[in-house]
Amino acid sequence: xxxxxxxxxxxxxxxxxxxxxxxxxxxxxxxxxxxxxxxxxxxxxxxxxxxxxxxxxxxxxxxxxxxxxxxxxxxxxxxxxxxxxxxxxxxxxxxxxxxxxxxxxxxxxxxxxxxxxxxxxxxxxxxxxxxxxxxxxxxxxxxxxxxxxxxxxxxxxxxxxxxxxxxxxxxxxxxxxxxxxxxxxxxxxxxxxxxxxxxxxxxxxxxxxxxxxxxxxxxxxxxxxxxxxxxxxxxxxxxxxxxxxxxxxxxxxxxxxxxxxxxxxxxxxxxxxxxxxxxxxxxxxxxxxxxxxxxxxxxxxxxxx
Numbered sequence: 001x002x003x004x005x006x007x008x009x010x011x012x013x014x015x016x017x018x019x020x021x022x023x024x025x026x027x028x029x030x031x032x033x034x035x036x037x038x039x040x041x042x043x044x045x046x047x048x049x050x051x052x053x054x055x056x057x058x059x060x061x062x063x064x065x066x067x068x069x070x071x072x073x074x075x076x077x078x079x080x081x082x083x084x085x086x087x088x089x090x091x092x093x094x095x096x097x098x099x100x101x102x103x104x105x106x107x108x109x110x111x112x113x114x115x116x117x118x119x120x121x122x123x124x125x126x127x128x129x130x131x132x133x134x135x136x137x138x139x140x141x142x143x144x145x146x147x148x149x150x151x152x153x154x155x156x157x158x159x160x161x162x163x164x165x166x167x168x169x170x171x172x173x174x175x176x177x178x179x180x181x182x183x184x185x186x187x188x189x190x191x192x193x194x195x196x197x198x199x200x201x202x203x204x205x206x207x208x209x210x211x212x213x214x215x216x217x218x219x220x221x222x223x224x225x226x227x228x229x230x231x232x233x234x235x236x237x238x239x240x241x242x243x244x245x246x247x248x249x250x251x252x253x254x255x256x257x258x259x260x261x262x263x264x265x266x267x268x269x270x271x272x273x274x275x276x277x278x279x280x281x282x283x284x285x286x287x288x289x290x291x292x293x294x295x296x297x298x299x300x301x302x303x304x305x
Contacts, residue, residue, distance in 0.1 A: 028081055028085065028087070029078045029079070029081045029082040029085075029087060029088075029092055030078070030092060030095060032074045032075075032077050032078035032081065033074070033075075033078045033092070033095050033096050033099050034099075035071075035074040036071045036074040036075050036078065036096075036099045036100070036103050037099045037102060037103060039067045039068065039070055039071035039074065039103055040067070040068070040071060040099065040102040040103025040104070040106070040107045041102070042063075042064075042067045043063075043064040043065075043067035043068050043071075043103070043107040043108075043111065044064075044102075044106065044107050044110060046060045046061070046063045046064035046067065047060065047061065047064045047107070047110050047111050047114050050064070050114060050115075050196075051114055051118060057119065057194075057196060058193060058194035058195045058196065059194060060194070061111065061114070061115050061189055061194035061196060062189065062190060062193055062194030063194075064107070064111050064186075064189070064194075065111060065185075065186040065187070065189035065190040065194065066186070066190060066254075067107075068103065068104070068107055068108055068111070068182050068183065068185075068186035069183055069186050069187060069190065069258055071103045071104070071179075072179045072182075072183055075096070075099070075100060075103070075104070075179050076179075078092075078096060079096065093155070097151050097155060100147075100151055100178055100179065101147070101148050101151060103182070104147060104178040104179050104181070104182035105144050105147035105148055105151075105178060105182070106144065107182070108143070108181070108182040108185040108186060109140045109141065109143050109144040109147075110140075111185065111186065111189060112136075112140045112143065112185050112189075112206070112210050113136055113137055113140040114196075115189050115194075115196050115197065116136055116196075116197045116203055116206040116207075116210070117132055117133045117136035117137070117197070117203055117206075118133075118196065119196035119197065119198065120132060120133070120197065120198065120200065120203060121198055124200050128200060129200075132200060132203050132204070132207075135207055136203065136206075136207060136210075139207050139210050139211045139214070140210060142211065142214045143181070143185075143210050143211070143213060143214040145214070146181075146213075146214035146215065146217040146218045147178040147181065147182070147214070147217055149217070149218055150175055150176070150177070150178050150181075150217040150218060151178060153174075153175070153218075157174065161174070162174045162220055162221060162222035163219075163220040163221060163222075163273075165222065165276075171225045172222040172223060172224065172225055173222070173223040173224075173225050174220055174221075174222065175216065175217050175218060175219050175220060175221065175223070176213065176216035176217045176219070176221075176223050176266070176269055177217075177223065178217060180223070180262070180265055180266070181213040181214070181216065181217050181266075183258070183261075183262050183265075184209070184213050184262040184263070184265075184266050185209075185210065185213065186258075186262075187258040187259045187261070187262040187263075188206075188209065188259060188262070190254065190255050190258055190259070191255045191256065191258070191259040192255075193255060212266075213266065216266065216269055216270075219269075219273075221269050221270075221272065221273045222269065222272055222273075223265070223268065223269045223272075224265070224268060
C-alpha cells in the first residue's frame with residue numbers, strides 16, 4: 001500500500017475489456033435479426049393500411065412487398081456474422097426462427113391474400129368471387145403453415161439430404177427456404193407496382209403461385225444454398241466495382257430484377273427435380289433391358305404337353 005489505493009493488474013484490465021467486447025459481439029447478429037423483424041412489422045402495417053382507406057392502396061402494398069425483399073439480406077447476414085465471429089447461440093437461433101416466421105411467414109401470407117383477393121371487383125359473379133376469396137384465404141394460410149413447418153424442419157435437421165441429391169461436396173437446402181418463398185410473393189407484388197389483382201383469371205393464377213411456393217417449402221427437393229460463395233477475395237476493389245454495378249441495376253430496375261430472381265430460383269428447384277427424375281429413368285432403362293435379356297427361356301422338355 002502506498003496511499004494511492006490498491007494496484008490494478010493490467011492483465012485483469014485486458015481480460016475485462018476482452019469480455020466486454022465479447023458480449024458486444026454477441027449483440028451484433030441479434031441487431032440484424034431485429035432489423036429483419038422490423039421490416040416484417042413494417043410490411044404488416046403497410047398491408048393493413050392498404051385496406052384501411054388511408055392513402056393509395058397500391059403504394060402501401062408496394063412498400064409492404066419491398067419491406068419483405070429488403071429483410072432477406074438481413075436474414076442472410078445475421079447467421080453469417082454469427083458464424084464469422086463465433087458468436088452462435090441457442091438464443092440467436094430461436095430468435096432468428098421467430099423473426100423469419102413473422103417476416104417471411106405472416107407478412108407475405110397477409111400480403112398475398114390482400115393483394116390477390118381483397119380488391120376483386122363486384123362485377124365478378126358473386127359465387128365466383130366468394131369462392132376465390134375463400135380459396136385465397138385458405139391457400140395463404142397453407143403458405144404460412146408450410147413456412148413455419150419448413151423452419152421447424154430446418155431447426156431439427158442436422159445433415160438433411162434432398163430427395164434428388166446434387167453434386168458431391170456442394171451444400172443444398174432441403175425444400176425451398178422460407179425467405180425465398182416470401183421473396184417470390186413480394187417480388188410479384190412489386191413487379192406490378194403494388195396494383196392489386198382485378199381480374200378473376202389473374203386471381204386463379206395467383207392461387208397457383210402461392211400454393212406452389214407453399215408446397216416447395218415442405219418438399220424434399222434440393223435448392224441452391226449459396227453457402228459456397230466466399231467474399232474473401234484477393235481483389236476486393238474489383239469485387240466492389242462489380243457489386244456497385246449489381247446494386248445500381250437492382251435499384252434502377254428493382255421490379256423486374258427482383259421478379260426474375262425470384263422466378264428463376266423458384267423454378268430452379270422444380271427443374272432440378274425433373275432433371276433428376278429424367279436421368280434416373282435413363283439409367284434404369286438399360287438395367288431393365290439387361291435384366292430381361294438374362295431371363296433364360298424355359299426348355300421345351302419342361303413344357304407341359
